[in-house]
Amino acid sequence: MSSSPDALLRRRDEPLQASFLELFFDLAFVLALRQLSLVLLADVSVAGVARTALLLLPLWSVWVVTAWFTDWYDRANPRVQALLIGTTLGVLLMSVAIPEATGDRAGLFAGAYVALHLGRSIVTSVTLRGHALRRRTLRVLVWFGASGIFWLAGVVWPGVRLPAWTVAVALDYAAAPLGWPTPGLGRAQPGELRLRGRHLTERFQQIFIIALGELIITAGLAFSAAGLGVAHSVAFLLAFAIAALTGRLYVTPAGRYLGAAIDERDPTRFGVLAGNLHLVMIAGVVATSVAADLVIAHPTERAPGTAVAITVAGPALFLAGRVGLSAVIYRRVSRPRLLGLPALAVIALAGPAMPLLGVAAATVAVLITVGILDGRSKRWEAAPE
Incomplete structure (x- = not known):
């Protein structure tokens, strides 16, 4: 096994498709x-x-940094593969801790998070000794080390856990847009952060499919537990329709141009923005998963405002993220998707007067309408300017 710094970096002829270990890593997010x-x-x-x-x-x-990591480094390198496997284990440990992550399992959640970020940065910085790109890894190490202090402080002192973790999250999300500025190492330049658009686009699509898969699993489990009554069956079909419509609205047509936009623009800004917008969309899918469970379990009940809100908030978050993604790619707004947001707001206001099944049906109607109007207006979504 070569230990030279160049052996760690990605090769120009390396395939752009996701590797087996990247897909293996994604599977950990089903549990998460x-x-x-x-x-x-x-x-x-x-x-x-x-x-x-x-x-x-x-x-x-963790997911975004790992996606960038596998874009920068040679996925056939044993060290990179070992780090991917270790990161997968770290995500699984974090996932196990989630139910009590702010309580008794805080140490497992925060400890695994800090360990996988610092461990990856330490291994790459040692391997890249003498290489110009080592500065990039050292900057990342310093920033995750700084946020790690707050993560671990929240573990040691439960009384400040939530504010300390909030500061830690703020540091982690501010680092990349700022270019990881570090005393003595400066700020990362765009050339150091170059990403391959096709590879990153594929990775975004794969994690979004994972999120949709979790939604379908949740709906299936809830349907199995609720029984096969007519109302429960209709609720399950509506949950499936939302999953299918969400997937369709995600992949067409911006998926064809996201990669080109990443290749052509400053990854320090555009790559981070694309990642954050995907976070909003995936948060929407998680909320939709919760709503599917509620609607299938209690389809004919008039739920409190919070249940109605979560039922509408999932698709609304997805549409908001999707509108934002189209806007940054094409530098103009998708009007059909944008019009879906006030329509969902109206459903949220009227929802407490309807059974949950009615709220879900109205939400599906909005998504179908958005899909139809979006299909008719594809002409404006030409290649990025």
């Missing part, structure tokens, strides 16, 4: 997203939403 949906289902309130968001953010940070 399922655990997050259960946490939110157990507490459908503002506090429950905030807690779920606080746990989703570091998990998404």
Whole structure:
């Protein structure tokens, strides 16, 4: 096994398709997203939403940083493969801790998160000794080391856990847009952060499919537990329709141009923005998963405002993220998707007067309408300017 710094970096002729270990890594997020949906289902309130968001953010940070890592480094290199396997284990440990991540399992959740980020950065910085790109890895190591102090402080002192972890998340998400500025090492330049658009686009699509898979699994489990009554069956079909419509609205037509936009623009800005917008969309799918469970279990009941809100919020978050993604790619707004947002807001206001099944049916009608109008207006979504 070659230990030269260049042996760690990606090769120009390396295939752009995701490797087996990247897909293996994605599988860990089936458990992670399922655990997050259960946490939110157990507490459908503002506090429950905030807690779920606080746990989703570091998990998404792991996924995005790993996607960039596999784009920068040679996936056939044994060290890279070992780090991918270790990161997969780290995500699984974080997932196991999620139900009590802000309580008794805080050490497992935060410890695994800090260990996988620091471990990866240490291994790559040691291997790249003497190479110009080592500065990039050292900057990342310093920033994750700084946020790690707050993650671990929250473990040691439960009284400051939530504010400390909030600061840690803020540091982790501010680092890349700022270029990881570090005393003595400067700020990362666009040339150091070059990404392959086709590879990153494929990775985004794969993790989004994983999220949709978790939604389908949740709907299937809820349907199995509720029985095969007419109302439960209709609710299950509506949940499946939302999953299918969400998938269709995601892949067409911007998927053809996202890769080109990443290749042509500053990855420090556009690559991070694309990742954050995918976070919004995946948060929407997690909320939709919770809503599917609620609607299938209680289809004919008039639910409280929080249940109605979560039922509408999932598709609304997805559409908001999808509108934003189209806007940054094409530098103009998808009007059909944008019009879906006020329509969903109307459903949220009228929802408490309807059974949950009616709220879900109205939401499906909005997504179908958006899909039809979007198909008719594809002409404006030509290649990026």
